[in-house]
């Protein structure tokens with residue numbers, strides 16, 4: 357069971373028991389009471405207003421204000437609207453949505469129903485990555501229980517509001533987590549991202565207004581409606597209210613999912629809550645929010661709180677909440693090689709800078725590792741990364757560039773050593789061999 361971060365206010369996590377995913381236990385914790393209250397007493401527009409006032413921001417990576425996204429949808433235009441929970445969770449290092457799906461699926465279902473009511477959605481979807489067999493079984497079983505209890509489907513709790521929730525399983529493509537690719541995939545086509553405008557809230561699934569939110573974003577909604585926007589805003593930081601689920605992995609003594617309040621000390625999370633580094637190793641650096649966010653050194657994170665207002669000026673972002681702690685002695689050349697292999701493999705190939713750029717970056721780093729690096733290689737990698745930034749349909753082109761620029765800016769000497777000597781600075785180190 358993941359331990360919540362010390363001092364954190366708890367919105368999401370709770371002691372996990374063998375039955376905490378079941379409807380009876382969810383109801384004993386008070387779940388679905390907020391749904392009943394909202395359906396009986398609130399107008400849809402008031403729900404959107406409350407979510408907007410809470411300052412809730414997207415937890416999928418871009419931190420877009422949720423209320424602002426919802427407010428674009430004209431919920432009373434008589435047209436079908438759609439809501440999709442993004443449960444693709446493909447960003448390497450990120451596994452916090454999985455925690456929600458497995459341990460508290462009713463928190464997501466109740467929150468989705470409240471959100472669907474605000475947007476007047478008749479059919480809502482959960483788009484789940486293909487590899488999530490266990491989370492799928494848990495969520496589907498929870499939905500079956502909720503349907504049987506009259507909490508989902510026709511005339512929910514006798515309110516006159518009807519909403520079905522459909523779980524759609526992807527086939528394991530990273531790019532299908534991107535919102536427009538996700539929609540295309542649900543429509544049964546190849547999961548290609550598409551250019552905007554039009555925005556998805558104007559023309560999304562089946563050409564209708566569609567809201568796509570991350571699982572964790574949506575799971576906050578029931579709490580906000582139960583306790584009020586002001587209570588939510590009182591937690592965390594002025595520009596980033598609420599708590600955050602951080603999934604932490606890497607060379608850390610106690611990896612897992614931790615719920616922290618925005619503004620929590622980074623040092624405390626790693627060294628106290630997570631028990632520090634494995635086998636007493638020193639921390640070298642941290643990838644803060646999925647591999648698409650720029651690496652921060654141990655010295656940098658010592659000075660920072662887990663607050664976007666501090667992390668962004670330091671040149672990175674809290675991204676998807678997928679943190680990877682890396683120990684001293686780890687070879688950053690090998691690490692970047694693994695990342696570039698991933699990006700190259702996952703590029704959908706529509707945009708030339710991404711399709712070709714990923715291939716070039718991957719081939720250059722493979723050549724460096726094979727001992728045939730050239731002096732000009734590093735500047736060439738930086739140039740390719742910069743050319744990808746902002747020149748592609750979706751954010752994946754930018755992401756690979758961020759990872760490369762971030763690592764080269766801080767660990768260029770490790771690459772120069774490999775090019776100069778034909779071998780890693782850390783040859784013989786276990787981690788250097790492991791990532792090959």
Ligand SMILES: Cc1cc2nc3c(=O)[nH]c(=O)nc-3n(C[C@H](O)[C@H](O)[C@H](O)COP(=O)(O)O)c2cc1C
Pocket residue numbers: 413414415416417418419420442443444445446447530531532533534535536568569570571573574750751752
């Ligand atoms: C290549 C790529 C992959 C993405 N994968 C995910 C994902 O697995 N889960 C997710 O919630 N958002 C992912 N996103 C972000 C989504 O496009 C979208 O911004 C997000 O689901 C919106 O939800 P939010 O506003 O609640 O954060 C991805 C974006 C890109 C460019």
Ligand code: SF4
Pocket residue numbers: 531548549702703704705706707708710711748749750751752753754
């Ligand atoms: S940036 Fe890459 S993954 Fe995204 S649409 Fe273009 S080619 Fe596909």
